[in-house]
Structures are given as C-alpha cells and as structure tokens.
Amino acid sequence: MEIPAGASSGVIAIDAGRSHVLALKSDGSVLAWGEDWGYGHLDVPPEALSGVVAISASARNSVALKSDGSVIAWGSPDTGLNDVPAAARQGVVPISAGENHGLALKSDGSVVQWGWNYEQPNVVPAEALSGVTTISAGPYHSMASKADGTIVIWTQHSNTPCWFTRIVRNAVAVAGGYQSCQVLLNDGSVISESWPDGLNNGPFPVPPAAQSGVVSVSSGYNHNLAIKADGTAFGWGHNADSQATVPAKYRDVMAVAPGKDFSIILLE
Structure with a gap:
C-alpha cells in the first residue's frame, strides 16, 4: 500500500480499516488512501478537511470527530454508520468504529452506539x-x-x-479486534479478555514483550500492535503477510494502526 505524499509530514494520528488508512494532520484535515471497493470511504468530505481532532476507520466507512464535539462519517450507506445519531453530534470526546457500527464516548462518561448491528437494536x-x-x-x-x-x-x-463485565484491576485502555480483546493495565502490561459468546482472542497468547513497559495497544482483524515506553513497537497474531512484524529499524513510534493484513506506524 503506497503512502501518499501528503502523509509524509504533519501527521498526528492514524487508523486503519480492512483495506484503507486514515491520517489526521496537524491542521485538522483528514487524508485517506488504500482500496475503496466502491464504498466511498476514501472520498473525504469538505467537513473533514478542517477542525478534525480524531479519526477512526471501519471496514467500509470512515469516521471523524470535530473540535466542536460532533461526529461525521462517510463511506458505504449500507452499514448505517453515516447516519450519525443526534446524541453523537455534540459532547463527544473519543470515537471508535467497528465493522458496521460506531461508538462515541460523551463527555459525561456515557457511550452512544449506532450503525447496522445484525438487525438488532x-x-x-x-x-x-x-x-x-x-x-x-x-x-x-x-x-x-x-x-x-x-x-x-x-x-x-x-x-x-448479550454483555458481561469484568473487574480488571488498574485497567487504563481497551482494544477490540476480530479475534482479540486486549486490556492495557497501568503497570504497562497487557492481558486478554474473551467475548461473551466464547469467541475470544484466538490462538494468540499475549507475548512476553507485552508483560511490561507498554503504553499503547491496538487490535486489528487478526493481529495486535503495541508501543513500548522506549518508543519501539511490536506485534503478535496472524503474520502471514508480516503484518505483525514491526521492523527493528523503526524507533520513536507515536502511533500504530493494524489493518486486516497490513500495519501502519506513525513516527515522530
């Protein structure tokens, strides 16, 4: 996947979907590249060319959070992600997009969900x-x-x-992938949690490198990436296309974004 010239500098955040990548630049504009497959998730709308503070890529859509706390989405109309509910048009802090649904965390600590979710509410x-x-x-x-x-x-x-809860001591962040639910603890270690229906983190146990010093973790479809406090990054999970192997030459990693069979890293 060729990285466009516009992403060679000024990028402050990245995210990857099944076949495309989003990059947020310091001027508040969004770049998109990769495979479009006719979904339109690469067609960045005018509203996402300024004032954007966060991004999230799903399989067929792209989602952005504006500085005024509102969420916008574009791409496939079939997922329902483009139909951002009123509750996600103000007061949103972070966002996260799944295969066909979106999440928005409000400033009051509540979560809003929307999109196509297997014909369930x-x-x-x-x-x-x-x-x-x-x-x-x-x-x-x-x-x-x-x-x-x-x-x-x-x-x-x-x-x-269906849903369930876990009391996980000192949890500070979560990362949900296709076959993985990763939890980052405040001591810098990563643990895995299972889905309610037993479809958990697959055959990929958390490696020794994730037992300490981790500051960020992200899950893709079949692999995970993590950043250590020293600025290095590593991965685990499916690796048929070397998507979980971060070259040792890359240091000072700011962000990681695992896609389906590829990975993107952002360097300082």
Whole structure:
C-alpha cells in the first residue's frame, strides 16, 4: 500500500480499516488512501478537511470527530454508520468504529452506539452509560473501560444482545479486534479478555514483550500492535503477510494502526 505524499509530514494520528488508512494532520484535515471497493470511504468530505481532532476507520466507512464535539462519517450507506445519531453530534470526546457500527464516548462518561448491528437494536448496556473513560469497537463487539477498573464487553452478533463485565484491576485502555480483546493495565502490561459468546482472542497468547513497559495497544482483524515506553513497537497474531512484524529499524513510534493484513506506524 503506497503512502501518499501528503502523509509524509504533519501527521498526528492514524487508523486503519480492512483495506484503507486514515491520517489526521496537524491542521485538522483528514487524508485517506488504500482500496475503496466502491464504498466511498476514501472520498473525504469538505467537513473533514478542517477542525478534525480524531479519526477512526471501519471496514467500509470512515469516521471523524470535530473540535466542536460532533461526529461525521462517510463511506458505504449500507452499514448505517453515516447516519450519525443526534446524541453523537455534540459532547463527544473519543470515537471508535467497528465493522458496521460506531461508538462515541460523551463527555459525561456515557457511550452512544449506532450503525447496522445484525438487525438488532443498538443497545448499550447500563454499565456503559456512566463512568466510561475509554472505548474500542471490534468488528462484532464493543469494549469500554471505566474509571473504577471495570471492563464492559458487549456484542449483538447473536440473536439476542448479550454483555458481561469484568473487574480488571488498574485497567487504563481497551482494544477490540476480530479475534482479540486486549486490556492495557497501568503497570504497562497487557492481558486478554474473551467475548461473551466464547469467541475470544484466538490462538494468540499475549507475548512476553507485552508483560511490561507498554503504553499503547491496538487490535486489528487478526493481529495486535503495541508501543513500548522506549518508543519501539511490536506485534503478535496472524503474520502471514508480516503484518505483525514491526521492523527493528523503526524507533520513536507515536502511533500504530493494524489493518486486516497490513500495519501502519506513525513516527515522530
């Protein structure tokens, strides 16, 4: 995947979907590149050319958070992601997009969910309606970490919406992928949590490198990437296309973004 010239400098954040990449520049504009497949997720609208503070890429859509706390989305109309609800048009802090659904964390600590979710209503469990500090949308499930160390995981992949909670001591962030639910603890270690229906982190145990010194973790479809406090990055999981192998020459890593069979890293 060729990186466009516009992404050679001034990028402050990145994210990867199934086949495309988003980059946020310091001037508040969004760049998009990769495979479009006719979905239109590479067609950055005028509203995303200024004032954007966060980005998230799904399989067929792109989502951006504006400085006024409103969310915009573009790409495939079939997922429902473009139909941003009124609750996500103000007061939003971070965002996260899954395969066909989006999450928005409000400044009051509540989570809003929207999009196509297997013909089930977009129900957010009561535990995720207050006190939430971070969110992550996997392809078919959602995760939220709370200020009290609770991890809430829910999915509407089955016929009946289901969710569960975990009390995870000192959890500070979550990352939901296709076959993985990763939790970053405040001691710099990473642990894995399972889906409610048992479809958990697949055959990929957390490696020794993720037992300490981790400051950021991100999950893709079948692999995970993490950044260490020393600015190095590493990955684990499916690696048929070397997507989980971060070249040792890359230091001072600011951000990582695992896609389906590729990875993107942002250097200082």
